[in-house]
Amino acid sequence: MPFAPIEAPPFAMSMRWDRQGLIDYLGTWSAVRRHDADRGTRALDRIEASLADAWPGGEPREVRFPLSMLAGRG
16 A cells, blocks of 8 residues: 555444344345355355354344454555
8 A cells, every 4th residue: 555554443333133134134245146146056055054053043133243444644
């Protein structure tokens, strides 16, 4: 990067989703849709059972995605 780096504070995206909301969100990812189209299988089928074991009942809970930023000053 041709600029002097600036340290960015930590960021995270946070929302309350039930288990199906998370699965629906993952299904919007272009890589997941491309996998499904290329292979003729549903990629999320591979994780839904494991997610159900880890998230019994599927009740809403906080889901957080850390975000990264590369910043600089010119």
